[in-house]
Amino acid sequence: MEQKIYTPKNKVRIVTAAALFDGHDAAINIMRRIIQSTGCEVIHLGHDKSVEDVVNTAIQEDANAIAMTSYQGGHNEYFKYMYDLLQEKGAGHIKIVGGGGGVILPSEIKELMDYGITRIYSPDDGRELGLQGMINDMVEKADYPTLDLNLPEGKDIYQSLKDKDVTTISRLISLAENREDDFLKLFDFNKVEDKSVPVLGITGTGGAGKSSMVDELVRRFLIDFPEKNIALISVDPSKKKTGGALLGDRIRMNSINNPRVYMRSLATRQSNLALSKYVEEAIQVLKAAKYDLIILETSGIGQSDTEILDHSDASLYIMTPEFGAATQLEKIDMLDFADIVAINKFDKRGALDALRDVKKQYQRNHNLWDINPDEMPVFGTIASQFNDPGTNQLYKAIIDKVVEKTGADLNSTFEITKEMSEKIFVIPPSRTRYLSEIAENNRSYDAKAKTQKEVAQKLYGIFKTIETISGKIPVLTQHGIEINGTENTELAKVLLAEFDKLKRDLDPYNWEVITTWDDKVNKYKNPVYSFKVRDKEIKIQTHTESLSHLQIPKIALPKYEAWGDILRWVLQENVPGEFPFTAGLYPFKREGEDPTRMFAGEGGPERTNRRFHYVSKGMPAKRLSTAFDSVTLYGNDPGHRPDIYGKIGNAGVSICCLDDAKKLYSGFDLSHPATSVSMTINGPAPMLLGFFMNAAIDQNCEKYIKENELEAEVESKIKAIYEDNGLERPRYNGELPEGNDGLGLMLLGVTGDQVLPADVYAEIKKNTLAQVRGTVQADILKEDQAQNTCIFSTEFALRLMGDVQEYFINNNVRNFYSVSISGYHIAEAGANPITQLAFTLANGFTYVEYYLSRGMDINAFGPNLSFFFSNGIDPEYAVIGRVARRIWAKALKQKYGANERAQMLKYHIQTSGRSLHAQEIDFNDIRTTLQALYAIYDNCNSLHTNAYDEAITTPTEESVRRAMAIQLIINKELGLAKNENPIQGSFIIEELTDLVEDAVLQEFDRITERGGVLGAMETMYQRSKIQEESLYYETLKHNGDFPIIGVNTFLSSKGSPTVVPKEVIRATEEEKEFQIKTKENLHKAKAEEEQQQLTRIQEVAINNQNIFEALMDATKVCSLGQITEALFKVGGQYRRNM
Template identity: 95%
Template sequence: MQEVYHPKNKVRIVTAAALFDGHDASINIMRRIIQATGCEVIHLGHDKSVEDVVNTAIQEDANAIAMTSYQGGHNEYFKYMYDLLQEKGAGHIRIVGGGGGVILPSEIKELMEYGITRLYSPDDGRELGLQGMINDMVEKSDFPTGTLELPEGKDVYQSLKDKDITTIARLISLAENREDDFFKAFDYNKVENKSAPVLGITGTGGAGKSSMVDELVRRFLIDFPEKTIALVSVDPSKKKTGGALLGDRIRMNSINNPRVYMRSLATRQSNLALSKYVEEAIQVLKAAQYDLIILETSGIGQSDTEILDHSDASLYIMTPEFGAATQLEKIDMLDFADIVAINKFDKRGALDALRDVKKQYQRNHNLWDVNPDEMPVFGTIASQFNDPGTNQLYKSIIDKVVEKTGADLTSTFEITKEMSEKIFVIPPSRTRYLSEIAENNRGYDTKVVTQKEVAQKLYGFFKTIETLSGKMPAITSHGIEITGTDNTDLVKVLLAEFDKLKMNLDPFNWEVITTWDEKVNKYKNPVYAFKVRDKEIKIQTHSESLSHLQIPKIALPKYEAWGDILRWVLQENVPGEFPFTSGLYPFKREGEDPTRMFAGEGGPERTNRRFHYVSKGMPAKRLSTAFDSVTLYGNDPGHRPDIYGKIGNAGVSICCLDDAKKLYSGFDLSHAATSVSMTINGPAPMLLGFFMNAAIDQNCEKYIKENGLEAETEAKIKAIYEDKGLERPRYNGDLPEGNDGLGLMLLGVTGDLVLPADIYAEIKKNTLAQVRGTVQADILKEDQAQNTCIFSTEFALRLMGDVQEYFINQNVRNFYSVSISGYHIAEAGANPITQLAFTLANGFTYVEYYLSRGMDINAFGPNLSFFFSNGIDPEYAVIGRVARRIWAKALKNKYGANERAQMLKYHIQTSGRSLHAQEIDFNDIRTTLQALYAIYDNCNSLHTNAYDEAITTPTEESVRRAMAIQLIINKELGLAKNENPIQGSFIIEELTDLVEEAVLQEFDRITERGGVLGAMETMYQRSKIQEESLYYETLKHNGTFPIIGVNTFLSSKGSPTVVPAEVIRATEEEKQFQIKTKEHLHHTKAEEEKVLLEKVQEIAIQNGNIFEALMDVTKVCSLGQITDALFKVGGQYRRNM
């Protein structure tokens, strides 16, 4: 146990993960240890800009900022942070951070020489341990704060009046730390204007006070464009350590505004809801002449009424879950609160709670002559964007503040009389859907067992009759028959008993038995014929080995007993038949291996070159795209350093339609052998719009060439740009080998500008029906595991539903509207069962949501796909077959879906988590074993990771090796010539049953928490993933779980962490070109942009199909513009602790 450093001063540290970085697991661990070391931690969460972090540190008068940065761009990020602190006169604030192996030793040295206090490397972690690193960080930050340095020529009162943030922050610190010095520096009696009204907000813990404050601030800023607001938020200190988690900021999106000041205070005493320095803080803010001050308490439920001593008006926030109505008599604040909000009004019993609280308020305030319905008690859902109840509450609060203080706050905020009503993603009557699926599937399994027993007894009768009669009974569709009339009485009795028992067998199951021999013979024949979408396909059923043996592509069991045959068909079956355990199609597609070609770096041109390199000579082009973090968070490239450093790093930079055209140029996006996968989630609808329009314009280009319209089109484009006096967009650099330029003719324009409307409409219709590919777009797993949510959850799900609805209406049959991803759940630390259970649960949630929107399951089912990770654990050997079986049983028997919708299609990627930065050459061995699992389990597509991805962006050489792994398995490995090699294995069947039941048990656990969305509210999924991650890391660390070259079988040098010889990053030229592309777009399309952005906002407000509008908007607007426009009508994602 490491010794803990005890700070001599009250140390305040701001913690966060860098901009466009969702990797918050490390900073969460760090902030817990920092707090336990006795510090006050202001935690901001992930995806925080330098300006947000620096402004917070200054407002909070922090000693230090502790950051993690795992997504690249750290050089620019940390230097910009240092420069901004210096510029704002806060150079005393220490900066510490880390980023695993992402930050190279040479960069750590450079950044620390620049002025960063300390950056910790993985080797530091091994040497010092977690507590040792925190001790070092806290010791470096252990100095007194609150030293008052006034702007030149101004006294403290003028500085406050000018709202000098440093003065405000340090005065409050002075009050907290050196009260005598505070009163020497500041005399409240000398303040001229003390009229700022104070709104006190208190309530029970977990009532959603932080979210409510954020919503009130948002409305205030809209309502009063010139006014300012200050917040004081109080959280409890830990009695044992003196540390405190000041976590309100993480829930607030509206406070990053120059008109808002926020200060978080720790109580610095136990069992009290307020800091004893609250009054001084309020005095300082009144002297700064803020127009409204909000004081929010920690809500520990012991002394809520204490807030009344410091506020002019008060709001009490509670939830409907207070128990019996008599409990209300015990709540002191109902005697004193001016207004009451019953938040989380979507909870069960909310309407009864509203009635009871209104009556209690009436009694407590002796308002007997007023109708209870007119009591100032409001039902609210603060977490829901633009909630009508919260609108009413806000208006009532402002009116009450004006009434009690005469403040100059005349609200013009428009409200409706609607009551808060949850916009349910899943109707309340359907919250048991996962347990219903579990019951359905278990019911099916039980029926299989009973039917198998009936079939086995029938087979016993059959063999007995055969033996006693001396004849082979004929098996017919009705039963069995024996020719002749010389049967003994016993045989006749047995035949009668057979017929009687057969009545207990399902007719379908009898047909399975009677057609078994026919099925076996079909696979023995040299050629097998089957149909896919009315097209007949003929396949050779055997391949010849070098030893001239005929190796069957599908091997069937040699069962004779009917019960064994029936159980096998109902639970296993051949590939291509329900329940699809062994595969979706009778045979694998010939001439198209499941290899995905993964790329993403720099600008679109560089990734285009990589795509052409990795697909050279391949019959099918299966392009898989990784985007940079700027794109992943729906932003545009820009010059600001914390953005600039991330452009084109760890993925490709794409911000507009022209980028998409260049990215996929030279690939025919409508060809049956081309498919494109896009790993994008939050802004997925916009990237999908770019892609679809790029594909449409490719076909417009083909039409232009086929009809000899090149000169005419060229003249039209030239005229458009000459009129505006601007250069035409171009591909940056030479075209790579294999790129014929398809898709580049219409750079800067779209097909509808150069072709007649009817021709364009026909091309668009045909293109949408032809394109093949996948967009990830799985917002549920983002909230649970990965953190690239950008919109509020409800709005993000609505966008997903709009995309699917558009796909149905436009006959988009070959493109998946979502890739329901377990990969990122596994990468965050989940074990294979949790990965599978959470992923399938998310999939069924989308099914329920789309059904609730009136979509037909047979129309949307084929547009759903899945994405799994493949590790080395035993459960990974069966992850695909279990997924297919659970999905097929549920879709067929629970939802009544057709065969195509029953087929769970999935992409699989070898585990990134199993790539280790020690002995990196060993990673290819792990990847090979994982690829073998995937191919044997009949995955639909596969990506094999490069061995060096543990330390850097993979090189062309390492990518080629990774692709060779699966090519060698598919082309050279003899057993892989068989397409169901694991079927029939005792351990595989046992594992399949064990994993299937474990998944169904997890479904029941999720149901107990209100379904997937209910479980997300309590962070069940995220907590479970983190627990499993910690379990693995603990076993890895102590050596209980052996990892070759990491904790055992180490080299003579101890297998140190490998540092890459070179790191592949975007060049300055690429970054500048991307910014220039965006700026050029805005100059060219300025007029159209404004009109279309307003149009998409209007459609969103009117509940129209947003994606239909995005198909037009993405022709002219940049990604960041669209994201900002949708924030205003759909709300931003609210981070969780």
């Protein structure tokens, strides 16, 4: 039954956002759409928003309510802090509503609502009320008229405005919009003392990048005038049908969260107009508040709209190069009146021609025939690019024009350069077809393989005919076939001649495949198989014995005799360890090291260290996977501010400095060949990688100190740094767990280069970098497409990735993966298996193209790339690994000319988080077992099995043990798993492989049509596709067309209700305080070195040198948050999208 939509009686304004350090924006995006269609004006801020940002926005926007989602923990502190801050700022009337699925427990919902939060919606509320029902309830609670103005005690309205009292400013603008008579009683236009405050009008076509441009102009204004204040009025259109409006300009703005900036979003509240009819009132209020500059930004306009000129002293018209034929320019009225024109998105095709045409049109329209067209105030800009020279020139020209026209006191000292805006291309324009070229290359390989198979099949037919008529088996030679011992008949001679003629069509390699086939089969029949890995000979038993005393082959080969069948199988399948690696990368699995990963991350580094030692106890290989808390994921330091404090050590480990990393991995020899560390971190990955590498280096320094009996000497040096200066020395918090021998803790608070000779340290560092094994996720493209932990601008983040890879090549880091190109999070966001695989491989090839464009050798960086997939239950997941390996190998070998090691696609796989349900949670282990079976049969390189209770809480030791047992039972007990290529030869597996491979190549072509991966990201193609597929799945799940046992069918007698966890594992107060103390002690001890290193990384970034090389030094003394802030200033912050 369709739910009735509540109709608000008042103009309701609602601020929507996802909480700080929380990238889960799918839910709030759905909610803000429904809120808007219910007739509200929605000020949407996007994800990762601090309480202060949200509260300040709500007060500036005079909102009726704030609607938040919080899926990343810390919600108790977040919502309470929001309530307290609203009360403190005199805005306690603003309602607070929120939701967080099952993350917010029923007891916590009650506690928050008792505290004063208006409503926290639970999953049960969603089921009972439905989405529209929840929104109806929320809007009804927020449906109240604009409040009266309460002035600060002892002040009149004009004094309050001069003091820039935000509540007064905001309430007056609301009164003008909603209660005009009351506004006019309070505010007298004639009493505005300083009517000379300049107003800059900014207008332009929809999608021209006006909001991004305003943000860049504001950022430059704040730098240029450290004492001055700026106000923004941003107008967006109202929907004629519902009266709702999406006021979305704030989402694009990073620089407005500043006490010197005031911003107000207005809805037009009428159709077909670019401005609200209350704009003039808002401007006069801001003039009375004595702002130094007011910017008025319109919604997108058509060719004939010039409304903004009535309200501004100077005007900027923003357009893009894509305006059609030059004659279209004659129709744009604003080109007659605009003082300055910006052609934004100047990286688009035809930008230089557009610049020329617009300059000429401007010259004609303004009758400036005596001035060179090149001197017209028309600027090519790329506002999305950090520190864009064209935007710098535009900013200076605007300020100069404002001063010229109004005499405002804005004497700009902003330095500009004369170069033109030029896109810093990640992928050179000539290479944008790379994905379709790969698709064409792979299809060409397949077509040739098919043709060659047919030739081989015909040759085999002739071969068998000769055998039949001669009565002898012809001998295969390097050049053809021979019949020994008898005189050839005429027919045999004709057949031999036909054979030789046909064989000319067969590739010599393919003839070799045929002639050596029997030898290959026999190698696997022999009891022992030997092969080489990096010049080291490895011998493997080829069979295992069953309890019934049968010899079970580890690798089973097809019993084909016909050459065409053999050739097709070798060219498309082949044995594990041989091109195209469909069945696996190595001839046999590594003995004594199952692909099990030990996953941990909770509380402080000590708690996670204890968990690592627990889960790896008795395991021959230590494969540690690290989850970080959201404070760390967003490159921040732990702190007492409640919206940060609540998230310290929750849903991941808190790491903010080198000492944290040393404690986290203490007791594990990070240079041992059986130890590998995986770090699930993206935005701040280079900093965490620096912490890890330095921790590993210092472990080996510690070994050197012990081997050379230098403990006393080193101890005295550390004592001189700390105790002798009255500083608290860093320590491991609590007892060491069983299995932790303390390795890595001797040098807490110092680094090896402080206590050892420079030459000794340099040698240890060099050897360590060549030894460490592991992976850092660092996949920034996937973050932008699916997961939202981007912190830097995309171009800068990619540059950091390239710098890491370059450092790895220069320092012989051979065993550590510089990136884990991840499909897992794409799948978790809702993508189906084909989309997951296609987007992930496309991202991988984008990194290949980027690194090649930087001059790196594919054989040098290829081995440092790894992949990470999710494994669901869909049929396509049975072949996800083999298709990935096959596509990658064909492209790397045939198109890029890479060597065999670079052709090998190595991947980690994790069972699906989406398939863990909060109903009948015991059934989750059944799903996980089936997914693990898929992964092991498909020869994954490492595997993580999720715990059954992860759907409702952080997994317990019991559930983690069960999850690991799933893998161990398959690997140790399941008979068929003793064979290492069990799915090869299956008709359905071969059919699925071909279908999925073809579907992925088709997706490559679709991405190419949109300008490659980065071009598609600009139009949010990947995000939209993921969301559509997620919605399709959720719809089928909801209506029961897609059966899920214990969720929508086969329910228990109680209806399979959502399970609420008995206990939730959260970081303790002691752990949080210890982390904050660690950071504060670091700053005390290293204050001088910190500043030097922060300055150095900024200089290195500006001079286009390798930033990661500088980070290796900076991470010895600086905290994570310090480095993030320093890099923001030279690389730009990530700009959110709607």
